[in-house]
């Protein structure tokens with residue numbers, strides 16, 4: 145079969161590999177859609193400390209079951225499925241408290257296990273043990289289902305930041321994650337949603353799809369001023385940073401309303417994790433700053449449901465579909481910010 149395999153930073157190959165055998169505790173799927181994101185570009189360029197090469201990449205996975213291990217029940221060939229990316233252990237103190245996104249023993253598809261940029265993939269017992277294989281509802285395409293994984297992460301972020309009815313929400317960063325944040329905030333009853341990006345082209349591309357109440361270009365305007373003006377001086381109830389920039393996090397704190405919530409949704413580069421924070425803003429305005437680390441199996445199920453029910457449409461966010469052979473082009477399109485969502489169909 146054909147696979148997209150990471151060998152070293154800068155060395156990702158599209159090559160032949162033997163079809164993986166199905167162990168007694170495994171489910172084997174024929175991958176039908178595996179979407180790409182900035183994480184894939186990061187892995188391509190820098191590798192990842194959890195990846196021991198060679199490793200098949202791809203973590204936003206949907207496909208159909210072709211073989212079920214002897215010890216597995218509940219699945220049959222032909223079942224259409226979506227697979228979680230982050231796999232919690234289900235046993236540790238955090239998992240037992242229901243905090244599966246911060247499981248210290250977490251492993252991941254495409255990192256510890258071969259991922260979805262391949263014609264066939266093994267769903268390992270670890271995924272099945274935490275109920276991480278989800279049936280795709282009828283009428284939902286594989287490509288749409290593959291977006292459940294990033295949406296699950298977005299859902300975790302908005303749960304933690306308490307996005308809800310009547311909130312003015314600012315989303316900083318207009319990539320695919322930013323677009324999903326805009327859509328989900330609307331679905332949760334946000335009053336107004338403002339979208340911010342430094343790159344005018346990328347902002348316009350996203351704004352034309354998700355229609356924020358205002359699109360603010362950070363390289364043309366003072367973003368904090370703009371948000372204060374749009375909110376009659378109050379600031380935003382929730383600010384979500386979906387950009388790997390410390391400056392965005394600093395601005396987020398400055399544009400938050402009293403008792404506002406700030407989600408540092410996107411992480412910062414490993415070598416630049418420190419920001420300047422006016423602690424008195426947090427103190428006097430009673431701000432809450434939250435992080436976000438991936439998603440749980442439960443978030444994936446809910447994300448799939450939100451997409452299927454039309455609460456968070458994603459079909460129009462998939463701007464590019466490419467065959468496996470063109471996966472490196474897909475990474476290039478993502479890296480240059482020319483697309484919203486790029487899906488590889490092996």
Ligand SMILES: [Zn+2]
Nearest residue numbers: 181183204294
């Ligand atoms: Zn991703």
Ligand SMILES: [Zn+2]
Nearest residue numbers: 233236239247
């Ligand atoms: Zn755990």
